Amino acid sequence: MGSTHGPGPATHGRGTGAQPANRFDRLHIDIEPDADQDVLDEDARDRTVPTEFFRDHSRSIISTNDSPDVPFSASLNPYRGCEHGCIYCYARPTHEFLGLSAGLDFETRIFVKEDAPELLRAALSAPSWEPKVLAVSGVTDCYQPIERTLRLTRRCLDVLAEFRNPVGIVTKNALVARDVDVLADLASDQCANVALSVTTLDETLRRALEPRTSTADLRLEAVARLNAAGVPAGIMIAPVIPGLNDHEIPAILARAAQAGARFAGYTMLRLPYAVKDLFDDWLARHVPDRRAHVLSRIQDVRGGKANDPRFGSRMTGEGPHAELIATLFKTARARAGIPPSGPKLRVDAFRRKGQLDLF
Secondary structure, eight states: OOOOOSSOOOOTTSSOOOOOOOTTOEEOOOOOTTTTTTTOOHHHHHHSOOOEEEEOOOSOOEEEOOOTTSSOSEEEOSEESOTTOOTTOTTGGGGGGGTOOTTHHHHHEEEEOTTHHHHHHHHHHSTTOOOOOEEEOSSSOTTSTTHHHHOHHHHHHHHHHHHTOOEEEEESOGGGGGGHHHHHHHHTTTOEEEEEEOOOSOHHHHHHHSTTSOOHHHHHHHHHHHHHTTOOEEEEEEEEOTTTTGGGHHHHHHHHHHTTOSOEEEEEOOOOTHHHHHHHHHHHHHOTTTHHHHHHHHHHHTTTSSOOOOTTTTTTOOSHHHHHHHHHHHHHHHHHTOOSSOOOOOSTTOOOHHHHHTO
16 A cells, blocks of 8 residues: 655646545554454355455545435444445445445445544534434444454444434444443433344354354344343344245244343345345355245335335335235234334433533
């Protein structure tokens, strides 16, 4: 990773001869040797494509949306791309905006927002900031494996605790329980909740679908640990893949209840843009005997297509089969004794740095 600073030599026929560092320049990180012990065995690690990390010098950290389908209007993502490698991830096409592939690039070329905590502190300090729930992992997972080393999410949580700004986290990694202390501090003012996303209890299927995520057992252990510390924690069955994991809904909810889950929800699989072909290829490689059935079921809940981006249906699907899944989920959730939603997060505990200095 080299760069030339200053004006640089003149170059005939060019506007400049300088070679400033690309704002997405490569980042060298020494990974902890046991960082992926819970998700990959030694032989599997030897066969993997190495992950590259790049600096992302974005000058803002909070994104906003006005979608009626999501329960938050502001989100924070310390990383772009995700090493978890979930084949169905709807965020994969975002890497195409960087000139990269939604396929292997998305999970092996990760952009790191090193300044995320400082940018967050500046945003919350601004007089224009109106306290609201910040969703962390609105796009890519904030607890993907590199977080164990970089601790960017942890440092952002420390900032949120300073300001008592409420936060909701969704993750597929049990690493979130590492930060139980700061989350419990926030939760003492009703300013934090956590949802562990559980896709399947079948470990063979999990390793194929989402190869660098934590096991379902570890995620449910994280739910139990967080709740024991006073952090409202529940689960999301995300995504429900018709014909592949929908039959597991009752079993997942029963296990979640045993872990003390305080709420539960689900989202239906959606396959935007390049994700459609990536998922189809995955089906052909991993479950060829079920490929036609799964694709047919997906089309059943998506109006005959692989994806339906319309508000109101994209999270749950439409049609008779989608209604059956919704009924199965609600019935199983009620039988497990899990409420549909956790305690509402507060915004009135928010305080700016200047307010703290008065005391």
